[in-house]
Amino acid sequence: MQRQKLAALFNGFATRFDADMFLSGVTEEDAPLRRSANTCIIGIDPVSELIVQPDTTREEIKSFCFDSGNETLGYLSYTFGLKERGIQSDKKNDLPLGHLKQYAILVTVNLTTGFLECSAIETADHWRLQRLKDLCTTPPHCEELLPAGTAFSEPDPSMSRDEYIKGIESVLEHIRNGDTYQLCLSSAFSMTVPETFSTEITCSSDKKKQCDAIGLFMHLWQNYPAAYYTWFSSDDAKIISTSPECFLRVENGLITSEPIKGTTAFDEFSENLVTELRESPKESAELSMIVDLIRNDISTHCEYGSVTVDRHKDIFTVDNMLQMYSVVRGTLKTESTCLDLLFDAFPGGSITGCPKLRTMQIIEKLEPHSRDLYCGSFLHIKNPTTMNSSIAIRTGWFTHDHSGIQKFRYFAGSGLVIDSVPEREFEETIAKAEKFRKVLST
């Protein structure tokens, strides 16, 4: 199916059914270097929800996800990870520590085959199901989903260029002291949402339902394909994730993690750039460290001798950037569930650095903002031995600030190692943040 038609259909799911959507967005024709990731899953009409609070236990989360037999979609924030590791943080968060939902209706779409499947629990609303069927059989008219001429304010960063570079220098000093080997430093960006831009679903005079925030999400999905797109509502916050990174995928107990480290931004793709990235000692070291970290983090719940590394330093493209990654695999211990694995490996090593505990303590001191959901994970949990999760990078959300002004907040960062050149790391961070800025403020 054409991407544009699918975008119109998904837009219909979100505007007419208030769906949460986990969209893969990558087919072979989009990116020849890309790994296969092609299943979209859409949740409609939540029947139960768990909002993770500071006192919510791991057991309560497991019970919510596994007891009913229904699949779960949702997220856990980086801040949840801070709490789990015993790191005190007094910074303000926009979003709850986690939000998990189970739905009356689930739609899955395979992008390669174009096959769409709908499953519903017995109590699902038949009238809604009929309307859903109508939407799927007579897909809506394709149109430009992003409203023209809605320019957001220029992004306001949590750290200025000078502050970010000063932060990098402080990290390099920590590295020289042996406190950390690699640390991922991030910056938050905030834009004011123009009044003409709708984040709630509105009904136009001709009874057409629409929402500019969903339009933005679909526009990004169409034009900047990546493997882990998510549209998710939590209370009145609307969350957009455009992540290319898999954190942990578990299929019948077989674990895969695909940490990304090493980035080259390009205007024009060439094989030379691929070779250059793969042979760069700095980028190779960045990735190798995280591979060792991920091996460690999954080993807690892996059978002895089952943890392996494949495709070390493979490369794919996303958003005019080359990204280097490796595949770490293992076999889940019979007495462990995929959530035990997730909790003990959380947050993902590729966005903390290494060793994780002390590195996260340093990050907490250096970053003026809370990462909140950024660098947490979106989750699709099927059962105790099957789940998928992303690293919530290239992620932002619409919320209101303390004075009621609507903001779009997003984040970007880079991994710092001893060979890092501060100015270049700042540029890498800006390159990663560019997608949102370019689409929204120009």
Added chain:
Amino acid sequence: MRIVLIDNNDSFTRNLEHLLVTATSYVPEIISYGENGKALSTCSLEQYDLIVISPGPGHPVEYNAYNCVFESRKPVLGICMGMQIINNYYGGTTDRLPDCVHGKTDKIELNGQLKTVARYHSLYLSSIGEGLRVTSTLSGTSVPMIVEHENRPIMGLQFHPESFLTEQGEWYIHHATRFFGLS
């Protein structure tokens, strides 16, 4: 064989656990050093045949709860920070390495052979503790990569045998257990 692995709040401890199981087929018990090594003082080290000290962040002087480990007279294998803790106990010093290295491989010289190992260290043994001798250095330099005690079953490795970048990581565990007379 009963093995205890002391975890200095590191992120490679589980890799080391898996390596120890592969090399010895015994599952180590893991004790967390925590914030101040409290768990160490309440643990009965008598029951173990081998004590392994994990890598970890920071400087060895931060880890001041290890005396009981050395006083136990049990075989001790220290990895990275573990080796620096051994050296510190015997009066050696640890300083910043001029070209610190993380997540890269290098060759070490051991018994006339060159071996490829993974390095993660900002600091190095700038002077060697009493009773310790250097049995391997980084190829072409004097940076100590393996130290052994002259008359006690104590060995330290500056590199990371548990890293996927190290060739034949189990070999170093066997090398240590042979030295300790445990295999």
